[in-house]
Amino acid sequence: MSDNVREELQKRSETTHFTPFASYNLPDELQGYHSLVPLEPTPPDRRKFFNWFSTVYRATNASDGVGYALRHVENFRLMHQAAFGAIEAWSRIRHPNIVRVREAFTTLGFNDNSLVVSYDYHPNSQTLFELYLRPKQNTFQGRIEGLINTVIPETTLWSYIIQIASAIRAAHDVGLAVRMVDPTKILMTGKNRLRISSCGIVDVLMYDTRQDIATLQQEDLVMFGRLVFALCCGNLAAVNTLPKALDMMGRMYSADVKAFALSLISKPGPLKNIAQVMEMIGKSRLLREMDEIQISTDRLESELASELENGRIVRLLCKFGFINERPEFAREPRWSETGDRYIIKLFRDYVFHQVDENGNPVVDLSHVLACLNKLDSGTDERIMLVSRDEQSCLVVSYKEVKSCIDAAFSDLSKASR
Numbered sequence: 001m002s003d004n005v006r007e008e009l010q011k012r013s014e015t016t017h018f019t020p021f022a023s024y025n026l027p028d029e030l031q032g033y034h035s036l037v038p039l040e041p042t043p044p045d046r047r048k049f050f051n052w053f054s055t056v057y058r059a060t061n062a063s064d065g066v067g068y069a070l071r072h073v074e075n076f077r078l079m080h081q082a083a084f085g086a087i088e089a090w091s092r093i094r095h096p097n098i099v100r101v102r103e104a105f106t107t108l109g110f111n112d113n114s115l116v117v118s119y120d121y122h123p124n125s126q127t128l129f130e131l132y133l134r135p136k137q138n139t140f141q142g143r144i145e146g147l148i149n150t151v152i153p154e155t156t157l158w159s160y161i162i163q164i165a166s167a168i169r170a171a172h173d174v175g176l177a178v179r180m181v182d183p184t185k186i187l188m189t190g191k192n193r194l195r196i197s198s199c200g201i202v203d204v205l206m207y208d209t210r211q212d213i214a215t216l217q218q219e220d221l222v223m224f225g226r227l228v229f230a231l232c233c234g235n236l237a238a239v240n241t242l243p244k245a246l247d248m249m250g251r252m253y254s255a256d257v258k259a260f261a262l263s264l265i266s267k268p269g270p271l272k273n274i275a276q277v278m279e280m281i282g283k284s285r286l287l288r289e290m291d292e293i294q295i296s297t298d299r300l301e302s303e304l305a306s307e308l309e310n311g312r313i314v315r316l317l318c319k320f321g322f323i324n325e326r327p328e329f330a331r332e333p334r335w336s337e338t339g340d341r342y343i344i345k346l347f348r349d350y351v352f353h354q355v356d357e358n359g360n361p362v363v364d365l366s367h368v369l370a371c372l373n374k375l376d377s378g379t380d381e382r383i384m385l386v387s388r389d390e391q392s393c394l395v396v397s398y399k400e401v402k403s404c405i406d407a408a409f410s411d412l413s414k415a416s417r
């Protein structure tokens with residue numbers, strides 16, 4: 001497996017296995033979730049999520065043992081159970097660019113009336129805000145890093161645009177609106193893979209001020225346009241100084257990007273919908289994105305193929321480790337020179353303890369792997385096994401050695417019960 005793929009997977013599994021800190025003073029259990037850990041420290045200048053403060057925790061669900069992201073909204077009193085209807089609708093959406101919504105519940109577990117929405121947990125993810133828009137420290141070094149960090153190459157930008165448009169389309173197609181096309185709520189969960197998080201929560205929070213869905217969908221497109229401006233200019237509020245933003249965009253991106261972003265923030269109209277936005281992106285860009293995805297699938301498949309045998313070989317080595325050199329077998333006749341298990345000892349020497357004509361050890365990993373692969377598949381190929389004193393030799397097939405090892409391991413497992 002290549003180093004970058006291994007590193008990414010390792011980082012994700014490391015962050016999944018953190019230990020909960022008792023000092024957070026969090027509920028031990030919450031509707032079947034336990035081991036709550038906040039995903040970020042609470043900053044002194046907390047921003048509100050609409051009118052409420054919210055925090056995201058990683059928690060484990062007791063019924064399946066899987067980690068979930070819980071968004072806790074403080075001081076929220078649910079007035080109508082029907083508000084959870086949107087959560088049900090969102091939980092039916094499975095889309096590669098939407099963080100899956102699982103369930104919502106109210107709780108007194110934080111010593112107030114609060115709302116909790118559970119989402120799939122994507123370890124080691126960062127928001128677009130954290131990646132591209134968080135203001136850098138005002139130092140010389142910071143300014144240089146800021147400049148380098150925030151420029152998104154145009155091909156990457158179009159990939160982001162396509163992924164977000166696709167997520168919005170999935171919501172609009174089933175009569176929902178995203179309502180949170182915001183860089184602080186869009187996660188990068190893998191290399192250039194975006195997922196809109198926090199879906200459904202606004203529908204619950206704003207249930208009492210229900211708005212026409214067509215209007216909300218138009219607002220999604222405007223938010224999308226603001227997001228494109230922000231990403232192009234590296235500034236959350238770029239759209240508020242439009243001439244400057246357009247000038248900056250023109251210097252760094254093609255006229256297509258500018259036209260696309262402008263059309264999104266322009267006045268709503270009957271023709272302005274997500275299907276039209278997809279058309280604006282254009283078939284050739286969508287096809288290029290599809291090509292990229294297939295190339296990356298091919299790459300991952302070949303990485304996977306190179307690892308295919310590893311699990312089998314490890315299991316085989318474990319079996320070997322269990323049965324070889326057990327002190328209780330030392331006096332067993334079956335493991336002695338005349339016993340039927342003796343070939344396992346000789347085979348172990350054949351695989352691992354080869355010496356050259358001068359008696360020096362031969363440390364040849366490819367020989368070991370070739371032998372273990374043949375043993376695993378139990379081939380008919382025959383090998384000559386020689387005793388250490390070179391006084392006796394046996395010619396056996398891998399198939400015979402395999403059945404002997406399997407039988408020895410099976411006896412050992414029975415004895416362990």
Ligand SMILES: Nc1ncnc2c1ncn2[C@@H]1O[C@H](COP(=O)(O)OP(=O)(O)OP(=O)(O)O)[C@@H](O)[C@H]1O
Nearest residue numbers: 039040047056069119120121122125126127184197
């Ligand atoms: N489903 C998830 N899986 C993994 N991490 C998540 C998930 N949802 C959110 N996070 C992480 O939790 C952290 C906090 O999210 P939050 O939305 O509160 O971000 P924020 O930028 O602090 O926004 P706000 O100002 O609204 O609190 C972010 O770093 C984000 O990466």
